[in-house]
Amino acid sequence: MNGSPNSGSGCNFAPWSDPKEKPLIRFDAVTKKFGDFVAIDNLNLKIYEREFFALLGPSGCGKTTLMRMLAGFEQPTMGSIMMRQQHLTDIPPHRRPVNMMFQSYALFPHMSVEQNIAFGLKQEKRPKAEIKDRVEEMIALVQLQAFAxxxxxQLSGGQRQRVALARSLAKKPKLLLLDEPLGALDRKLREQTQFELMTIQEKLGTTFVIVTHDQEEAMTVASRIALMDQGKLVQVSTPREIYETPNSRYVADFLGDVNIIGGHILGPDDKEDDIVQLAWHEDYAPLRIRLPQPVSFPEKGTERWVAVRPEKVRITKEYPTDTHNILKGKVLDIAYTGNISTYHVETEDGQIIKSQEANLEHLHRRAITWDDEVYVHWRAGGCVLLER
Structure with a gap:
């Protein structure tokens, strides 16, 4: 995340946390059915001006249907969609202050870059001087002056993507919808383009809503992420919150890699009043989880789960003395991905725990390798207690 007004970390841009702030878009009890199939199920959502908002989820979760309703290509079966104080459902697609950038880009092959960008403005019969100035502004914005x-x-995939973006922004929409806009690009170009999108969105202040199944893309560009499953919102939070404090096993597992261990609540720790103990195996010490403030302890005996990210799990050959959550095991596998190594450790009770470490030096010889007996361990504040 780059710390811009649209990023979810290290900045003051958070209109969703201000009760006085009015949303740009509001979904109120929206349901969308196709025959007997419920694509969107009684959904409520607010999107604010200047947000870079991501709709994230697996195929069939409803994110594209939600975007198509914003564009006007689909209508809600029940409920309402508002832009400021206006019902969008009463406005046909071509009259909405909304534009959409498709995954295929949908550029006119017989037109030049500048003609493609000017097309929508000409359709609205804008003055020639205004069209010329706006096209030049858009071409400069996406840095394609030499390709006008x-x-x-005659353009690369990344350049075509920028033309499509410029054309979508030429009419100054209040809301720009991006449907898997970077899916056709290779990984390195996609990562570069993500930051270009963020810079452009920040310069213009236009509200962007992006549909993607790529969690890294959503985490990089979005001010907030709405994670969807089976037509419902599972969690709507900033990238940092949704990663660090997921509200369910589904969210924890969908966003990034995670270790999840189930058990039953024993009660608070004897020494620290913000730590709860979870009994997970009769032969091993309970796990300790630090609870967020204000502390609310679950009832003793209730079923809960601990989620801990692999990068927060340390792996050592020696028994650690400065932490509580310690499991002994054997290295089953090691995945080397250049910048990090992921150790798959099988514990004595058969659990597979993943630990990640940055490769800070050349790995001529690993300190820990296959079949080594090791300890995996993490701090009480490095894991999250999940109710479901």
Missing amino acids: KRKPH
């Missing part, structure tokens, strides 16, 4: 006369087939 070229046709789409």
